Amino acid sequence: MKKVVSAICILVVMLAASVPALAANIQVVTEPQQIVSAGLVRISFSVTNDSAYEMRNISISGHGAGESADLYQQIVPPGGALSFSLRNIEITADMLGQQLIYTLNWSENDVPKSQSVAVDIGAEPVLPAVDMKATRTADKKFGKAGEKVILTYTLTNPGQQAMSEITITDSEISGSTPVAKNLSLEGGATSKTTFEYTLGSQDAVSRPIITYKLAGANKRLQLDPLSIAVVSVKLEISISQGSPSPEGVLFTIVLKNIGNQAVEKLRLTDELGNNVNEDLFRLDAGKDRTLSYPVSTSSLRNVFFKVTGMDTLGNAYEDKTRSYEVWPYVDPSHVSLSLIATVLTPLSDSGRMLVRFTVQNNSNVELTNATISEAELGTLETLDLLPLGQTMRERELLVGLPRELEFTLTASDPSGAQHSYQAKVTAAHVEEPVQPTPAPEAEAPEPEQQRLSGTLITVLIVLASLMAVAGVALLALSIYERRRNAAIEREDKAAELSRLKAAQRTEAPAFRKSAVDLGAQEVMQPKRAYVPPPQEAPSQLRGPRPQSAPYRQDENRGYIEREVKPKPMEAKQQPATEKLPHAPSGIRNRVRRVQPTDKQQ
Structure with a gap:
């Protein structure tokens, strides 16, 4: 039992030792009591010692606290109190709306202690931002040109926040210059601005625009338009005149x-x-x-x-x-008028033609201001007074191209009414009649078609040039080939002639005998002599040859040949030429004729 009581006592002592001492009670007072703007303030602290030990080594830290030796030396007994103040503490604008934290440090029974306290810094009160109210009035809404009109602009700030950078513009009243600028208006204040406007020849409309800044924001206010009219008294008179009638x-x-x-x-x-x-x-x-x-x-x-x-x-x-x-009324039946147009000379190549105009006036009233006109040629003839009976005028007209011409005759009767008559003729050349409706002109080719046509023409020109060059080249090659063949033929003839001469020197007896025989044969051949055709029978030149006549028709040369048989001659009297079957004709003709010897005969 004693052991249990001892244990309980020990537990009570331990619990008592574990209970902490009471902390200090700190009260803070500021002057002014509510800090809502930047400036110098005073902060007072009241410290009460609620512990069982003395408070020693007291100090405070925080904004503007610094070091105080007097405070450090103070001793606050249990249950005692200590008051001290921090003077001229500067509060800046960026501190508004925040808290200043101060920490109180001390020791109890050589045990360090500390406790923090907050000082509230109030923010500036937010005032409601209310938009501007504005009106604009004029002392008159109309007036004569040159008169003055006074316009008054009234601005009101219904809120508590100030307005700044106020500008009033009214373009049709003040032009490009503002009515007012850089104005300011405190909360609840009203401002009036006047402007004198001079009326011009035309009406003006006032449309003011007011710009300003409120609580850091740009604002814009536009007033309703106000018309300022220039006094204008004007009647428009439109008159329509009818046609004359008996009434x-x-x-x-x-x-x-x-x-x-x-x-x-x-x-x-x-x-x-x-x-x-x-x-x-x-x-x-x-x-x-x-x-x-x-x-x-x-x-x-x-x-x-x-x-x-x-x-x-x-x-x-x-x-x-x-x-x-x-004019007085004129009965239309009293007007009798006609126009006849006659072509005297048809349209020439220069586009001119001669036309006669015949006007027949059988009216019972006087007709004036008579004109003959054509739509494209204009007025052709003018007669101030159109006489009774027949009036003729001839006029050369520059028409240009063939077309239909329609002439109009107009004349005015004493009532002022105009009477019109028409006559038509055709302007045409004699050799080619003019179609009533000319064919429409061909549409101009599109730019792409023009480009293709130009390209095609260029290609054709290039091809023609190449063909011409090829033709010239072929002609040159042909001439060269003929000349080359002729040169080869001359070389062959020269070689053959040399061979014949060599053979003549080696085979003279046989050559002479052959030449005599060939000469005799050549003499015995019939000769062909040219005989002109008989003049009395030209038809024989193209017709068949008579059976009994010794003529031969040559259609290519157009004349008649007659065969003549020469008389036979003795071989010893006729020289002979040896024909070499292997020699060209030109070489054979150049071989000299030799006389046969007695032995050969």
Whole structure:
């Protein structure tokens, strides 16, 4: 039992020894209490010793703490307290929103101790960023050219953050120069900027664009357009003149307000002061009104219209139209006119032809301003007054190529109405009639076709050149071959002649006997003599030879040969030439004739 109690006591002592001492209690106070911006602050520390031992060798480390000998020498007994401060601690902008950590070091019963404490550095409060509000006003929305218009631009910052680099541009008002630039606006502030604009001849539209920077971001604001009109009071008058009729000429008048101001109390009158409209009326901008007004007259009348009224500014408005000729009515049946075109000389090679125009006027009224024209040739004849009866004019025309010509005769009657008549002729050469519809021109070859055609022509030219060179070469070879054969033949003849001469010297007796015999035979051969054909019988030159006549027809040479048999001669009187069967004809003719000796006879 004693042993058990002893063991329990030992265990209690061990547990008591294992319980750690209480740590120090550290309190931190800053001035200012909330650090939200950069600057110098004061940090105060209050340390309470909660342990059973004294706190000795006290020191603190951290931002701006340094070394303090006074603090190191302090002794804090158990349950005691110690207060000290760190003055003029610099807080920079990059420390905002972070924590400063300080560490308190000391010793208890020669045992080192430490404890850390954090000091919060607050961040700058984030203010809400609100976009700018802006308006633009003008003291007038219209005015006369040259007048001044004052525009006011009002900028408001509804938020708490400042706005900077504010620029106002309005291109149609201030041009390329900004209305304002490099402005700044604090939170909750309002700014006004004015600009004086001079009206020109045309309307202008204000389209302001405002750029600025807010909370580091670039912003852009565009206002709605505002039109500034130049006062314009203008009526457009369109008049359409009808054709003459027994009731007169009907005019259709259209009034349209093309200005930007209404015109009221409008009245329209003719050149005689007669009212076109009985009641006055108002015409707003962009509106129109159509009026009809008949005009009748027994003689020429120049009609114009005048419009009067008042604009919204109280200014009188007045305008008038050009004049229109109004002639008395003429019955179309009183006009009788015709045109005949006659070709006197057909189209020449130079493209000219002579044409006669015949105008037959059987009208009961006077016709004026008569013209004869053609579509391509233009006006050919002009007659201020077209006389009654027949009028002829001849005119040489430069037509050019053969084609169909259509001439038009126009003339005006006393009412101003025009009457037209046509006549057609054909411009053609005598030897070749002109087709009514000319054949369409051949389409120009495509560039690729032109290139192929040029290549083909080049190839053909090269082939022709090669063929010509080959022909010349063949001719030269032929001439060379003939000359070479002739030279060989001459060499053969010379060799044969040499052999014959050698044989003659060695075989003279036999040669002479053979020559005598051959000479006699040659003498006995019949001779062929040329006999001209008889003049009285030319048909025999080409016809068959008579049976009994000694003639022979030679178709190649075109004459008649007659065979003549010479009388036989004695051998001793006729020289003979020996024919060598192996010798050429030229060699045989050059062998001399020898007389036979008595012994040979």
